[in-house]
Amino acid sequence: MSEPVLLHHVVDGPEDAPVLVLSGSLGSTLEMWRPNVAALAERFRVIRLDHRGHGESPVPEGPYRIADLAADVLTTLDSLGVDRFDWCGLSMGGMVGMHLASEHPERVRRLVLCCTSAHFPDSSVWTDRIAAVVDGGTAPISATVVQRWFTPEWAAEHPDVVEEARKMVADTPDAGYLAGCQALEVWDHRDRLPAITAPTLVIAGEADPSTPVEPHARTIAEGIPGARLEVLPASHLATIERADEASRLIAEHLGS
Numbered sequence: 001m002s003e004p005v006l007l008h009h010v011v012d013g014p015e016d017a018p019v020l021v022l023s024g025s026l027g028s029t030l031e032m033w034r035p036n037v038a039a040l041a042e043r044f045r046v047i048r049l050d051h052r053g054h055g056e057s058p059v060p061e062g063p064y065r066i067a068d069l070a071a072d073v074l075t076t077l078d079s080l081g082v083d084r085f086d087w088c089g090l091s092m093g094g095m096v097g098m099h100l101a102s103e104h105p106e107r108v109r110r111l112v113l114c115c116t117s118a119h120f121p122d123s124s125v126w127t128d129r130i131a132a133v134v135d136g137g138t139a140p141i142s143a144t145v146v147q148r149w150f151t152p153e154w155a156a157e158h159p160d161v162v163e164e165a166r167k168m169v170a171d172t173p174d175a176g177y178l179a180g181c182q183a184l185e186v187w188d189h190r191d192r193l194p195a196i197t198a199p200t201l202v203i204a205g206e207a208d209p210s211t212p213v214e215p216h217a218r219t220i221a222e223g224i225p226g227a228r229l230e231v232l233p234a235s236h237l238a239t240i241e242r243a244d245e246a247s248r249l250i251a252e253h254l255g256s
Helices: 030-040 068-081 092-103 124-136 139-147 152-159 157-171 175-185 189-196 213-223 243-253
Strands: 009-012 019-023 045-049 086-089 108-114 201-203 228-232
Touching: 009 030, 009 068, 009 201, 019 030, 019 068, 019 092, 030 045, 030 157, 030 243, 045 068, 068 092, 068 175, 086 092, 092 108, 092 175, 092 189, 108 243, 124 139, 124 175, 152 157, 189 213, 201 213, 201 243, 213 228, 228 243
Parallel strands: 019 045, 019 086, 086 108, 108 201, 201 228
Antiparallel strands: 009 045
């Protein structure tokens, strides 16, 4: 593991409310949670984070591993005086949440895992993505990546959101995105899922081509004791495409 770094973060909501940490996908910034913050900050002290190599966080030398990203989270939360917290992560953020919940169970109160995976059976998607970023950086692949984030119908109705998402990917530092791909290429947490004791909600998108329900969401829901699976009519960024429904599911699970 590399040395942990302090992550760029934004805090919303009452200081004395339970802490909810939001962590996003590869190629995103903490702004991807903007559609959910208002609803969640009514009941929680919401801390949004940029992964290392993303947004305004530092860009350490790669390759990264999910354990590195998790160590950054704990270092950052320690600096804020946060001990116990709820976690909601999407895609790579969900992987960080799985690692935290299994390896640091005393820190994670409740867990929401959105459109994520415990393992990619075919790692060639990441091998190919790594090659593309090495060849040309993040900008040339940004439109193709974001095409998988939203259903075509929703994207056609929200071109401004799609363009903002594309720009997030394009503006992600090449080195940070590449090192994140390297973390996902070797990620396999299946054997640690039974160690997760935090009450867990798994949210999936029925039209998600990146982490489809079968096998990704199903593997997680069946591997974590007592986990519940909810499937939304959305693609990979279901928390944006179905923001109201996702925010309600998250708040209900964390408040139960």
